[in-house]
Amino acid sequence: MKNISSKYYVLLAGLPLAYLAIFYFYPLIKIFTVSFLPDEAWGPGNLKKLVTSGIYLRTLWFTTWQAVVSTVLTLLLALPGAYVFARYQFRGKELLRSFTTVPFVLPTVVVAAAFHSLLGPHGLVNAVLMKFFNLISPPVAVDQTIALILIAHVFYNYTVVVRIVGGYWSRLEPGLTESAKMLGASPAKVFFKVTLPLLSPAIMAASLLVFIFCFSSFGVILILGGPRFATIEVEIYRQAIHLFNLPMAAALSLVQILFTFALMWVYTQLQRSRSMALKPESRAVTQKKIDSGVDRLILATNVGFMILFLGLPMMSLIIQSVATETGVSLGFYRALFENATESVFFVPPADAVFYSLGFSLAALLIALSLGVPAAVFLAGPANRLRSVLDPLFMLPLSTSAVTLGFGFILALDKPPLNLRTSPMLVPLAHTLVAFPFVVRSLLPALRSIPPKLREAAALLGAGPWKVWRTVDLPILGRALVVGAVFAFTISLGEFGATVFVARPQTPTMPLAIYRFLGQPGAVNYGQAMAMSSILMLVSATGFMFIEKFRVTHGGEF
């Protein structure tokens, strides 16, 4: 019995493994060989050049410190928010929680465009200030500075901390802090001696995730930072596309892979110990009503901050998309559907919407059909194979999108796998990015299923497949939907890999926005705003819709 089921389990891992072998490891090996064997002969010259060259050390240094600062800032600003979600009951809480998640599901290109529209030289803030104080030049000059990059990173990752830390916090037994109070600890002492240490696994996990995201930041830096700033990601792109120095780009990719894989390994270790240590408390026990002035102040400050900080960039994007020279109009949106001869596109930009939707749907289907068996396999009892495969399945996540895209064009454009002209190239790449999220959405749900439940079902005469269908699947339903949303929205906004693999005739929405932003002129800028607004609304409503669906169809477990 045991042997049979473990054989089943190994079979489950086979499909995702095969996919990763072809579309992940093979391109990586290509990157590896290109960086070491640029001219079909062994030569570590590129790596050596990379390590000794000042530019690359500076790139690495910048990549690291901006990620550290972004992470610290995100933590400081989001921890109070996590507290509010963990400990208070208030009206509109679920809506607010969904709202804070919107920035995270926004494509990086849209985030960049939004901050451009708010704080750029022609941004809303500058326009208002210039009008109000009668200024000739824009007073806020954060465009192409590190400040704008950091703000955008906080905006993007705020919800990561709120969700991970807040979720963990809401399950901390209130008796622990009350005990500390009774033992003479002031509120500050309670926080630093009890709450914070208990939260530390969640804070560590959230920080690591935010750090990894910022370390591999590409679109935000490329668009908001301008030519002065380059993370490793941006440098790979420049080396590969602008300078066509493939060996150097490959060497940089190798560095990126090494760093992020190490970080990801630590993250998975944390995840494993965290889900074991959790002692779920029902929400009713841990959450209180607003009944004092202090509570009201904390709540009002945080909700106000969330709405302003997260809402303003999105709002200004929409305002800018309808603010034409002739006043409020849908001119920019109309322009999207016209194929002017001087257009940078071969096709109407509106088609980008349909290409994007098609690619995303395809990516969702592939990612789910790979992610479900992978997660079911990983959720089994710990053994050596699983402890190897767990981080292995996460590898695409820790490998930056840019590296993936770069690997695709290195590996898949000549026999035996010539997919250069295939429209499937985009969803195949997107699947790599989405697959780890699907697995990560499913795993906690799978691990939360008590083994006793499975044993009980088995004792009642259910075979492994039936056990899975009658016990696991209903519990999984909600996680499955979450995984599907992640796959879809990630694919919809994917930029780093798409910029390498998409064909000019079938651009996606993020690509269209990037091209518009790179062109001079108010009409191009306006069209970027319009396209970003559409993409933002599509990802946000899709996400909101499914979040709502998820709440009504799944109980708490």
Added chain:
Amino acid sequence: MAGNSDMALLEVVDIKKDFNGIFALEKVNLRLEAGNLLCLLGPSGCGKTTLLRIIAGLEKTDSGMVIFDGQDLSRMPPHRRGFGMMFQDFSLFPHKNVFDNVAFALQLEKHSRERINRRVKEMLQLVGLEGFEMRDVNRLSGGECQRVALARSLASEPRLLMLDEPLGSLDRVLRERLLVDLYRIIKQVGVTTLYVTHDHAEAFTVADRVAVMNNGRVEQVDQPETLYRQPANELVARFLGFHNLVEGVVAEAGGINSVLGMLYPQKIPAFPGTRVTVLLRPEGARIIDAGHIADSGETVIKGTVKQRTFKGGYFNLTVQTDPGTVLSFDFTLDALPPAVGQDVRLLLRPSAMVLIPRTE
């Protein structure tokens, strides 16, 4: 102690609390003298834990006050009150070992390391966990957790110790053993204690006085024996496990006229016509044979045995009396009581019949 002798260490005055319009506490008054142990006894949802949390400062009152040692505590946050509290699930800090759990309050008070070490050792000795300092609290048994929690709340010599169902999360066998230990330790330390429980046997074992609570009200505060001998009303009687409650009226000739016939308790109120409830103690009946002729002052009731249960130390009989009342009595093992279906006559001891004011 600062106050004079007739002043209680802890006074709860007219405390009111409601949650969304539902009364949790309705004008509660309580006194607790220094060095005493007061039990708050009542069914779950009666407000006893809410009261405890208000005294601790973890919950606010709607009105009324808590006075400790002559001082109104309304504006004092819980961490300044110097009270120790043990929660039902113990709430040991999972990120600290046994030593650091017990030393938590001492470290906050910034004692010297030497003193902390000594005190923790003392405390662990007191609760019988010598050498447990470096243990991981996540790997302790339920009983060990309880003792660590006790040591932790006693370490900084609290002015008042509060225990919220301290044995509630343990299994029965363990409970009985630990209860005795708990009582010994509390008395050894001599700390003034508030003890919340729903188990009257537990309350009787440890309490100097017991406050029976129901529906947010204190029904009776008395010493355990008094409480047992003379419940203040039917509600208290029922909660203490008495089921033989019979309504009656004081008769002209002395005695109580009831559905069981005339009852002659030890004490009878002077006013004929007074409506009372008579509590018949389960241990106060003797089986008499059919030939026995009752004296005028004797209480004899008749019935049919419905059920006979061997309880270990005694037999329990459920007896259906003629008019349709079911009573329950305990008998010694000296003789085998009548079997199910047999008729019996029972002679009730006057001292085993207690008059309770009728609750209307």
